[in-house]
Amino acid sequence: MQEIILLTGGSGGIGRAICKDSIQKGYLVYNLDLSQPKLMNGEFFFQIDLCNFQELASVAQRISLENITGFVHCAGLGGPFIPLSEVEEILWDSIFGVNIKSAYILLKHLLPKWKEKNYGRFIGIASSLSVVGAKFSVAYSSSKHALLGLIRSLAAEWGEYGLTFNAVSPGYVATNMGVQEDKISGHLQQILNKTPSKKIAHPSEIARAVCFLLEKDSSYINGANWLIDGGITAI
Secondary structure, rough: OOOOEEEEOOOHHHHHHHHHHHHOOOEEEEEEEOOOOOOOOOOOEHHHHHHHHHHHHHHHHHHHHHHEEEEEEEEOOOOOOOOOOHHOOHHHHHHHHHHHHHHHHHHHHOOOOOOHHHHHEEEEEEOOOHOOOOOOOHHHHHHHHHHHHHHHHHHHHEEEEEEEEEEEOOOEEOOOOOOOOOOOOHHHHHHHHOOOOOEEHHHHHHHHHHHHHHHHOOOOOOOOOOEEEOOOOOO
16 A cells, blocks of 8 residues: 655645655655645645644544554644734634644544554654744744654654654745745845855755655654754854
């Protein structure tokens, strides 16, 4: 049977690149997202609000888990650039719901299956803000710190069963979420000024790292956080 990758947020910039590369490597892809993209051959779309946890659990029970060998949690919600005092509880819950709780719900269904097979790969798309703080992005940064904590703890808890859990943490990427000129005037130039590499990433650069971590040959990489940020967290 063909191996299946479960992918949340597969309709966005980084998600599309991961979906494309995964299909090219011979996987089928189950894409869980709100908006349906132009589907690729080998992609199966499930329209869902990842904060609808009851529906998400129902989808997890309906889809064929047996042949899912990898889960890439790419979905992410950033929210507006505002101080914590202005972050409403519903926004905080939505950011944590998409960025961390939805991964927990899906993993609860997958982990027993992976343990039976002694094989499974989980990659969480975190952020450079999973290792540093961020003014006006407290909820987002906190949720990405939480995702990194989940990954490291799962590596410790399930690693003996042949399962690996890793994070890929992009810096600024050429996507709508990565560069927000419409919200912050001169945002791109601000990014370039503080990034040692003096450029931003293309989504394909993130996808290549993810696809390597999905492979069997990546079995000794566990609990890692791969920063792909042009050196922005190194200074």
